[in-house]
Amino acid sequence: MSNDDAARILVVDDDPGIREVLTDYLSQHGYDAVGAASAAEMDRAMAARTPDLIVLDLMMPGEDGLSVIRRLSGTGGPPVVMLSAMGEETDRIIGLELGADDYLAKPCNPRELLARVRAVLRRPREGAAKSGPALTFAGWRLDLLRRELSRPDGRNVGLSAGEFALLKAFAESARRVLTREQLLDRARSADSEVFDRAVDVQISRLRKKLDDGSGLEMIQTRRGEGYIFDVRVDKVGA
Structure with missing residues (x-):
């Protein structure tokens, strides 16, 4: 699969270590994965190319993840897999209510994230085919x-x-x-x-x-x- 054919995954997290681990792992499994350190960087990346899916940390400086989810859902944006510190059930529920498609507690296993990404991206293709x-x-x-x-x-x-x-x-x-x-x-x-x-x-x-x-x-x-x-x-x- 060429880079142009690969699904674009945008990993939005202010922690550079987490961004690097997740983008590297997703890239190794055939995705065009790029990172963004903030909502502002996410907007710039989306202006350059609309991602097929966003992996989004809820706790970020500046505009937080819940605000981003609300904004993306209101404009029919790409699906979102949100990441949140373990035990923050209120944020998880609010995120789902606002339009997130899935949830993972941090720290997350990259292999589990890969399974979630594949599952979310598969849904529309399966629906259209059947x-x-x-x-x-x-x-x-x-x-x-x-x-x-x-x-x-x-x-x-x-x-x-x-x-x-x-x-x-x-x-x-x-x-x-x-x-x-x-x-x-x-x-x-x-x-x-x-x-x-x-x-x-x-x-x-x-x-x-x-x-x-x-x-x-x-x-x-x-x-x-x-x-x-x-x-x-x-x-x-x-």
């Missing part, structure tokens, strides 16, 4: 190739990679109750550590993004059972 171009429901359209969600009025709604995978899992199992475990099986890779709360916060984000003012509650909770996507879904363009 299904038709789009799924439609209640006037909404989920484009499986572009990973875009369009409202009934035609406006696009930004989705993180995790939100896209979860919504696709719901839409492909419409009107069937899914447990948390079944959602994790459909929306996330088996080699990615998952927390039950992560499903809850991503569902909460999806509910907000699917609220078009019509009062239709597409994602419903079934107490003691799981969740159901209670709307008719059609495949188009297959």
